[in-house]
Amino acid sequence: MRILAVDDDPYILELLPMIALKAGFSKMSTAPSGAAALDILKNSETPFECLLLDINMPEMDGIELCTHIRAIPSYRKVPIVMLTAMKEREYIDRAFEAGATDYASKPFDIVELRTRLRLAKELLVARKSNLHTSGERLPQPPSAGVDTLSPLSEAVMIEGIKNLVDERALENYLKQLSRAGLGGSHIFAVKIHQIEAIHSRASVAEFSYALTEVIDAISNVLGATRHLMSYVGHGAYIVVSNGLRFESSEELEANIQTILDEKNSEYDNGDPLDIEVSAGSPLHPNTSVALLIQQTFERAIARAEARVEEKQNGPRPINIYSAYGFQK
Structure with a gap:
């Protein structure tokens, strides 16, 4: 599973790939900002299969970034896990309204983050299976x-x-x-x-x-x-x-x-x-x-x-x- 992690904290960007590797996920790229993440998504020849987005980032926060990502046709159903220390209901509501699939709290509980990644993979596998068996037969315009x-x-x-x-x-x-x-x-x-x-x-x-x-x-x-x-x-x-x-x-x-x-x-x-x-x-x-x-x-x-x-x-x-x- 190809993962893109987005966070403005260099320490977090160093830590996340190590946690992912211990959980069995070796293909993680990182981006230091929302703008950089959108550039990576736009220029990547192979789509990412899971996104980790920090909510509290300058200029473009993770919720705004999530909205932009969901507007990209190939990323409308990709699992998006929000990363944040914010526990206020407003942020939880806004994140899921923007299209988040899951939510992981900072400081990181390594076991919890591993679980979020594994659940994202399960969702990805299930959706690929549905595509294979149903031919993406969803109501569309x-x-x-x-x-x-x-x-x-x-x-x-x-x-x-x-x-x-x-x-x-x-x-x-x-x-x-x-x-x-x-x-x-x-x-x-x-x-x-x-x-x-x-x-x-x-x-x-x-x-x-x-x-x-x-x-x-x-x-x-x-x-x-x-x-x-x-x-x-x-x-x-x-x-x-x-x-x-x-x-x-x-x-x-x-x-x-x-x-x-x-x-x-x-x-x-x-x-x-x-x-x-x-x-x-x-x-x-x-x-x-x-x-x-x-x-x-x-x-x-x-x-x-x-x-x-x-x-x-x-x-x-x-x-x-x-x-x-x-x-x-």
Whole structure:
């Protein structure tokens, strides 16, 4: 695994390759600044497979650098581990919002850093395996030239959407909050009804559009409340909200649905693309162990699925816009 480490501290740049070598990673290059790192990435004939970025650097900090790196098409999914002594929640939130995959604290715990590198390699191997078996069948805009949908179960990542991260990054985010002793988070899931029917009918662009409409609606309802979310397949989203107060899941769900109804989404041929969603009641995360985080995700999805069943067994809500032909 080719690694690029970026830090303005010469001592750190000397230390990191030694730690990486002891962990079994011998291919590490270094850069003393964000600008130098971008030059290296631009001119490297062979792409790097993992990036370690110090947050606290002059001129261009690691979070800004992470944003620039994620804008490079070949680095949109490369594992990025942030390195920092800063434990304030603001920095943790901003790092993951910028596209960080993981987070390692200074001063370095050698065992922890080895673990972060090995987890990055596992993620890299898993993604290469997915590329090999699925041919990178991710929802993309029509101009991308891709015409085959991903399997419905696949935890696809839609590019270029703020506050959307992959599931592994969301898990690492919660673990970092636990290490920093920071609370106040809620986890809930949102589930699209009849996702199988939408998936079977939609083109790649139409399915991507449907998923994005729900993401936008969730973000609009949460507003200025800091949040991250991940699409995990089967029409389900996991959302971590850091608001100090949380409205009822029914009110949240109704507000999301109102936004979706008002959009009057359509398939390319003009047929209505009716998107109905359910939101499960929120959970307080147990972030002490990775397994417990996964169990919390599963519980959140189960609550959203139970809400879907509850609504399907009761009176069906009416979209007044499509039912009566009203214009937006």
